[in-house]
Amino acid sequence: MEHYFTNNEELKSEIRKIEYSYKSTSFLFYSDLGVFSKDRIDYGSKFLLECYLEEKESAKKVLDMGCGYGFIGIVISKITGSNVTCVDVNKRAVHLTEMNIKNSCVNVKVFVSDAYENIKEKYDVIITNPPIRVGKVKLLDILIKAREYLNKDGEMWFVIRKDQGAKSVVKELEKYYMIENIDKSKGFYVYKANFN
Numbered sequence: 614m615e616h617y618f619t620n621n622e623e624l625k626s627e628i629r630k631i632e633y634s635y636k637s638t639s640f641l642f643y644s645d646l647g648v649f650s651k652d653r654i655d656y657g658s659k660f661l662l663e664c665y666l667e668e669k670e671s672a673k674k675v676l677d678m679g680c681g682y683g684f685i686g687i688v689i690s691k692i693t694g695s696n697v698t699c700v701d702v703n704k705r706a707v708h709l710t711e712m713n714i715k716n717s718c719v720n721v722k723v724f725v726s727d728a729y730e731n732i733k734e735k736y737d738v739i740i741t742n743p744p745i746r747v748g749k750v751k752l753l754d755i756l757i758k759a760r761e762y763l764n765k766d767g768e769m770w771f772v773i774r775k776d777q778g779a780k781s782v783v784k785e786l787e788k789y790y791m792i793e794n795i796d797k798s799k800g801f802y803v804y805k806a807n808f809n
């Protein structure tokens with residue numbers, strides 16, 4: 614079965630545009646077939662981003678893990694002036710993020726990486742609407758390994774739906790992190806994880 618993170622060179626292209634505004638700043642994102650939430654900003658991603666921005670309008674070094682077309686990382690860069698890196702295993706998502714970086718006039722790095730495979734640096738913040746469809750083992754691996762790529766006092770922010778096993782994922786992560794539930798809405802839970 615094909616998933617949105619599969620690198621399928623045969624997949625046809627039907628570029629579409631998605632608008633988003635944060636307070637008075639407007640954004641336009643290019644999206645396409647074969648990427649996550651291709652027709653609209655995902656509710657969970659928007660909720661995660663806006664919870665994050667409410668708490669952190671200051672500049673940080675940020676990694677957007679599983680960036681899709683770059684929504685979370687690009688908005689954080691524009692609104693907070695943070696030094697942002699975006700990665701995704703899906704080449705089309707990375708290409709769209711490149712287009713969206715140019716279009717939003719932000720200085721964001723983006724490259725293909727299967728989880729942390731190509732990550733060489735550490736960050737103050739890792740933020741992710743993580744890939745659920747990869748299965749619980751890989752999902753937990755991505756969330757647990759984030760520790761190795763966080764600076765001292767670093768934080769991981771993530772969103773997960775109750776019916777996607779939020780409670781059991783958090784229970785597992787509590788072996789490695791102190792977890793705080795920042796907010797919940799429509800069955801989506803936003804968490805912040807620290808490990809010091």
Ligand SMILES: C[S@@+](CC[C@H](N)C(=O)[O-])C[C@H]1O[C@@H](n2cnc3c(N)ncnc32)[C@H](O)[C@@H]1O
Pocket residue numbers: 617618649650655658678679680681682683684685700701702703706726727728729742743744745747
């Ligand atoms: C739930 S989507 C979120 C996308 C985007 N951040 C957004 O908010 O629209 C999860 C993303 O993780 C990516 N992904 C799946 N497996 C991955 C892996 N092993 N390493 C990196 N990214 C992965 C998918 O391609 C997808 O873009």
